[in-house]
Amino acid sequence: MxxxxxxxxxxxxxxxxxxxxxxxxxxxxxxxxxxxxxxxxxxxxxxxxxxxxxxxxxxxxxxxxxxxxxxxxxxxxxxxxxxxxxxxxxxxxxxxxxxxxxxxxxxxxxxxxxxxxxxxxxxxxxxxxxFSSPEMQRVQIREGRVRGALFFPPGEGPFPGLIDLFGGIGGLVEYRASLLAARGFAVLALAYFAYDDLPEQLQEVDLEYFEEAANLLLAHPKIQKPGIGVISVSKGAEIGLAMACYLKQVAATVCINGSNAIFDFPLRYRDLVITPIPSFPERMEVDIMGAVRLRHYKGDPRDELNQQSVLPVEKAQGAILFIIGEDDECFNSKEYAEQALEQLQRHGRSSGRMLAYPGTGHLIELHYGPLCYASWSRGLFRPLLWGGEPAAQAAAQEHAWGEIQKFFRQHLVRSRSTL
The missing domain is CATH 2.60.40.2240 (Acyl-CoA thioester hydrolase/BAAT N-terminal domain)
Known part of the structure; x- marks a missing residue:
C-alpha cells in the first residue's frame, strides 16, 4: 500500500x-x-x-x-x-x-x-x-505619523530591533517581519504609502517619517539599545540606505536589490533636499511575455550631473550588507552596490559587504519561497519583469536568509556591548 x-x-x-x-x-x-x-x-x-x-x-x-x-x-x-x-x-x-x-x-x-x-x-x-510561532505577538502601530505592525517573539526581551521596508508594492507587507520575529527579532513592518491615512501614491520620501519610526521602536522597553537594524528591498532599499547614511539610530542595514542614489522622487530630511536622478521611459523594454524590463530605465549615478543625488554612504555609522541578484531585470542593482562599496573604500571605510547571486532576480524572498519572474505592480500599465531562474533563485534565497540573520545578530549584539 x-x-x-x-x-x-x-x-x-x-x-x-x-x-x-x-x-x-x-x-x-x-x-x-x-x-x-x-x-x-x-x-x-x-x-x-x-x-x-x-x-x-x-x-x-x-x-x-x-x-x-x-x-x-x-x-x-x-x-x-x-x-x-x-x-x-x-x-x-x-x-x-x-x-x-x-x-x-x-x-x-x-x-x-x-x-x-x-x-x-x-x-x-x-x-x-x-509565518508565525506560538505566543508570538503582533501589535498594530498607529502612533504619531507611524503606521505599521510590530512583531515580538515570545518572552520579555530585550530583542534586537528591526524595521522592515518593502518597495513599490506599497501598503503594509508583514510576512518577512513575522518570520524574523519567529527567529528572535522584534520587527516593525513599516508602511510608508498606500496604507491607512498615508499618501496613496509616493511623491517624495520624507526621511523624518522613518526617523520617527526608528525612535518609536527604540523607545519600546522590549527593544535592545542603542541601535536598530533595517531590512529593505527595491525602493525600500534605497530608503534603507538613506536611513543608514543620515540616522544615528541605524546600526546595521540590509539592502536587497536597491540603489546607491535617489531615484524617481525627492528625498527630504530636515533642511536637506536630494533631487532624484532622471529616468528615461524610452529605455523601457518589453519582453516576449509582455512584461516591462526597467534595468536600463534609470539614469547613471556616475554621470557628473547626477552626483548630487548619490547617497553619502561614507557617513553610515553601521554595517551595510548588499544582497544582489545578478539576474535582476528591474534595477541595475549589482552596479549600484559596487559603486557604494567603492565609495566606502575611497573614504577608508570597510563597513560594507556584498553577496551577489547568479541566476537570481529582483525579488529575493524568504527561504523556500517560489520564484516570481514577473508580476503586476502598482501604477504600471504592464507587468514588471523581475528576473531569476527557479533553482538558482532557491539556492540564493536559502543562503541569503541565513546570512541576513547572522548579519543582524553580529552587528546588533555588538552595538549593545558598547554601552
Missing amino acids: FQLTANPASALVDEPVHIQVTGLSPLQMVTLVASLKDDKGSLYQSRAFYRANEAGELDLKQAPALGGYFTGVHPMGLIWSLKSEKAFERLIKRDVMTTPYRITLDLYDSVYLQKSDKVQPKASQVVQRW
Whole structure:
C-alpha cells in the first residue's frame, strides 16, 4: 500500500520538509504534485517525476527528479517551484498570524502530466507552512505619523530591533517581519504609502517619517539599545540606505536589490533636499511575455550631473550588507552596490559587504519561497519583469536568509556591548 509522508507536517515556512514514499513497486515511476491556494484563492501548483528504488521506496533527499518543473536532487523542489495558474501573480501571505499556507502533496502512479478530475491520487498529505510561532505577538502601530505592525517573539526581551521596508508594492507587507520575529527579532513592518491615512501614491520620501519610526521602536522597553537594524528591498532599499547614511539610530542595514542614489522622487530630511536622478521611459523594454524590463530605465549615478543625488554612504555609522541578484531585470542593482562599496573604500571605510547571486532576480524572498519572474505592480500599465531562474533563485534565497540573520545578530549584539 502506498504511503506518502512529509515531516514535519506543520512548521515555519523556512524549515525543510522531508518527503518520502513507501509501498511502491521496485523502480516504479510516479508523479508528485504540490498544490497551494493563496489568501485570495489563487491556485499554485508544481509537479515532478520520480523513479522508486529497488526496495520500492522514494526519498526526496536522495532521489533526483527526472522531469516536471525541475530536475535533479532538490528535497524542497516541489515547494520552491510552485507556479500560479494565472499569469503575473505574486505569492504574498497577508494573514500571517492565524492561518498557514496549506500545501497538498498528491502521489500519482506513473507519469501524470496534467490535472484531471478522473485521475485520483494514490496517496495525499497536507503540509502546513506557518509565518508565525506560538505566543508570538503582533501589535498594530498607529502612533504619531507611524503606521505599521510590530512583531515580538515570545518572552520579555530585550530583542534586537528591526524595521522592515518593502518597495513599490506599497501598503503594509508583514510576512518577512513575522518570520524574523519567529527567529528572535522584534520587527516593525513599516508602511510608508498606500496604507491607512498615508499618501496613496509616493511623491517624495520624507526621511523624518522613518526617523520617527526608528525612535518609536527604540523607545519600546522590549527593544535592545542603542541601535536598530533595517531590512529593505527595491525602493525600500534605497530608503534603507538613506536611513543608514543620515540616522544615528541605524546600526546595521540590509539592502536587497536597491540603489546607491535617489531615484524617481525627492528625498527630504530636515533642511536637506536630494533631487532624484532622471529616468528615461524610452529605455523601457518589453519582453516576449509582455512584461516591462526597467534595468536600463534609470539614469547613471556616475554621470557628473547626477552626483548630487548619490547617497553619502561614507557617513553610515553601521554595517551595510548588499544582497544582489545578478539576474535582476528591474534595477541595475549589482552596479549600484559596487559603486557604494567603492565609495566606502575611497573614504577608508570597510563597513560594507556584498553577496551577489547568479541566476537570481529582483525579488529575493524568504527561504523556500517560489520564484516570481514577473508580476503586476502598482501604477504600471504592464507587468514588471523581475528576473531569476527557479533553482538558482532557491539556492540564493536559502543562503541569503541565513546570512541576513547572522548579519543582524553580529552587528546588533555588538552595538549593545558598547554601552
